[in-house]
Amino acid sequence: xxxxxxxxxxxxxxxxxxxAAALIAAVAGAAGFASGWKLNGWRLGAxxxxxxxxxxxxxxANQRCTVNVAEVKAAVASIVKAGEERAEQARKGIQKAEQAxxxxxxxxxGIIQRPxxxxxxxxxxxxxxxxxxxxxxxxxxxxx
Numbered sequence: 001x002x003x004x005x006x007x008x009x010x011x012x013x014x015x016x017x018x019x020a021a022a023l024i025a026a027v028a029g030a031a032g033f034a035s036g037w038k039l040n041g042w043r044l045g046a047x048x049x050x051x052x053x054x055x056x057x058x059x060x061a062n063q064r065c066t067v068n069v070a071e072v073k074a075a076v077a078s079i080v081k082a083g084e085e086r087a088e089q090a091r092k093g094i095q096k097a098e099q100a101x102x103x104x105x106x107x108x109x110g111i112i113q114r115p116x117x118x119x120x121x122x123x124x125x126x127x128x129x130x131x132x133x134x135x136x137x138x139x140x141x142x143x144x
Contacts, residue, residue: 117125
């Protein structure tokens, strides 16, 4: 290629040689720039592909994280709901136990406050108290 340029310009003149040198430098510079641009473009393309792959992986991780957060929120909500239900059941159980305790306390106070029974009537009194107790327990729903 250089020989063709020299023959075209007439190799004897220094001006022609300078023009030829300038043309060769321009062609070499353009070729270097083009190859550098191509190499840089290849490197940037590889970086873009790598970043796209990382972005894809991160998108998947974010989606899994979103699903996991939703599952945890649902689980916590169900635990809180179950806790509230158990608290309500416990409150009702305490109220029922308090009512039963009042009944038993009153019954015990009545027994304590009764006057002593003469020895000849103790058997009849015990039998009558047991009968009344069984009738009362059946009325409450408990089986003797």
